[in-house]
Amino acid sequence: MSKLSYERPFIQKLNTGSMNKFGTKTEFSPVSQLDGVPVKKLTDEYGSPLFVISERQIRKNSQNANRAFKTRYPKIQFAWSYKTNYIDAVCNIFHQEGSWAEVVSVFEYKKALRNGVSGNNIIFNGPDKSVEDLELAVDNNSLIHIDHFDELYSLVELLSGGKKKARVAIRVNMDTGIYPMWDRFGFNYENGQAWNAINKIMAHPELELVGLHCHIGTYMLSTSAYATAAYKLCDLAKHIKLSYNLVVQYLDLGGGFASSNTLKGSYLQGADIIPTVDDYAEAITSTVLNAGFKQDELPTIILESGRALIDDAAWLIGSVLATKRLSDGRRATVVDFGVNLLFNAFWYDYKISPAQDFTHHTEDMALYGPLCMNIDCIRESVNLPLLNKGDQLVVHKVGAYNMTQWLQFIQMRPNVVLIDMEGNVHLVREKESIDTIIQQERMPEYLKKK
Numbered sequence: 001m002s003k004l005s006y007e008r009p010f011i012q013k014l015n016t017g018s019m020n021k022f023g024t025k026t027e028f029s030p031v032s033q034l035d036g037v038p039v040k041k042l043t044d045e046y047g048s049p050l051f052v053i054s055e056r057q058i059r060k061n062s063q064n065a066n067r068a069f070k071t072r073y074p075k076i077q078f079a080w081s082y083k084t085n086y087i088d089a090v091c092n093i094f095h096q097e098g099s100w101a102e103v104v105s106v107f108e109y110k111k112a113l114r115n116g117v118s119g120n121n122i123i124f125n126g127p128d129k130s131v132e133d134l135e136l137a138v139d140n141n142s143l144i145h146i147d148h149f150d151e152l153y154s155l156v157e158l159l160s161g162g163k164k165k166a167r168v169a170i171r172v173n174m175d176t177g178i179y180p181m182w183d184r185f186g187f188n189y190e191n192g193q194a195w196n197a198i199n200k201i202m203a204h205p206e207l208e209l210v211g212l213h214c215h216i217g218t219y220m221l222s223t224s225a226y227a228t229a230a231y232k233l234c235d236l237a238k239h240i241k242l243s244y245n246l247v248v249q250y251l252d253l254g255g256g257f258a259s260s261n262t263l264k265g266s267y268l269q270g271a272d273i274i275p276t277v278d279d280y281a282e283a284i285t286s287t288v289l290n291a292g293f294k295q296d297e298l299p300t301i302i303l304e305s306g307r308a309l310i311d312d313a314a315w316l317i318g319s320v321l322a323t324k325r326l327s328d329g330r331r332a333t334v335v336d337f338g339v340n341l342l343f344n345a346f347w348y349d350y351k352i353s354p355a356q357d358f359t360h361h362t363e364d365m366a367l368y369g370p371l372c373m374n375i376d377c378i379r380e381s382v383n384l385p386l387l388n389k390g391d392q393l394v395v396h397k398v399g400a401y402n403m404t405q406w407l408q409f410i411q412m413r414p415n416v417v418l419i420d421m422e423g424n425v426h427l428v429r430e431k432e433s434i435d436t437i438i439q440q441e442r443m444p445e446y447l448k449k450k
């Protein structure tokens with residue numbers, strides 16, 4: 001007989017007078033405070049919609065991930081993935097927790113420099129690095145992760161004849177059993193292209209091969225894919241040692257760990273199916289430890305985890321603009337945040353909670369944003385208590401890829417605040433105004449109104 005797992009008892013407040021677990025659903029409870037700060041107070045001061053970031057949760061996630069890896073392996077380095085959330089305050093919390101910067105454009109690169117990250121702690125990834133970008137990275141002694149042969153040749157040309165050296169790694173793509181394969185980035189392992197790139201780098205003494213990199217996908221639900229990736233990087237590293245007697249300093253396993261959000265179409269809730277950071281750490285570190293490196297030649301493992309460290313550290317507060325009935329009788333609720341602010345609503349079924357007390361009468365409804373576009377739908381069908389104009393909502397786990405992929409479309413981007421460890425609220429990105437947009441525009445003389 002299989003053993004039943006223990007579930008702790010818990011006490012839940014039931015709103016008197018309304019239906020509860022003896023009647024209808026009790027799956028909602030109002031979320032009227034975020035990290036101890038009342039939602040109402042936040043919107044009174046900073047408006048609606050409003051992004052709210054939790055410093056406490058960021059530090060907790062970062063420390064938990066470091067613990068998971070460092071208790072299993074002696075040499076671990078995290079690098080914050082800027083594109084996941086490059087609000088400077090967020091980046092600096094990660095840097096304070098010991099993370100380097102991982103960037104994929106010169107814009108992000110300069111942001112990292114401005115944040116005080118020293119050049120040799122910046123990892124420059126991605127397929128788009130101009131000669132000037134490469135020069136900047138070389139001058140700052142950054143880690144250049146080469147994506148394609150054209151980049152390799154540009155780098156060789158840039159360094160030819162001079163005395164400068166570049167610290168480089170190659171991005172490797174590979175079959176890890178996850179499809180479609182992300183083989184558009186980097187050099188392929190199976191067909192020998194990665195080895196070809198390594199030989200070309202070794203033929204140029206001005207290129208110092210210091211690491212091997214891969215980033216196999218995002219929201220990866222399989223830990224064994226990481227074991228496979230680590231195995232293949234170890235294999236390359238060992239061949240480099242054999243052929244060139246060069247010890248590769250680090251293996252960078254990229255990011256891609258899943259956050260606890262629920263993907264659209266997923267039957268189970270994200271939180272119930274995703275591996276923990278410990279599961280990923282176990283798969284990666286045991287593969288590298290078992291690969292047969294000499295003790296003093298163990299490579300550092302670098303992780304570029306983005307989504308998993310920030311998604312649950314931010315909320316979006318919004319307000320109900322209107323309620324209506326669609327022609328088929330379904331209820332629709334129109335709110336003041338749309339896909340302009342929650343770009344990832346295209347992939348995730350975001351969890352949404354009312355911010356005030358409500359009766360437990362619920363109804364399936366469509367949740368629409370404020371844009372005058374049919375695509376602006378946050379949830380096609382979500383079971384929520386009935387909401388009225390002016391009611392507030394909290395969208396959970398919005399920290400990854402929304403505050404970078406947000407669109408300035410029809411609406412301006414709103415304020416972003418950070419709640420610090422003491423519960424103080426700080427404005428970390430001011431809302432845009434018409435001036436933000438207009439200042440970039442130029443009017444040809446002949447079109448100016450006379």
Ligand SMILES: *Cc1c(COP(=O)(O)O)cnc(C)c1O
Pocket residue numbers: 081083084102104125126215217218219254255256257304305306307308400
């Ligand atoms: C986007 C990206 C990351 C972060 O990925 P997550 O899925 O957010 O963890 C890390 N490394 C590289 C190269 C990336 O492009």
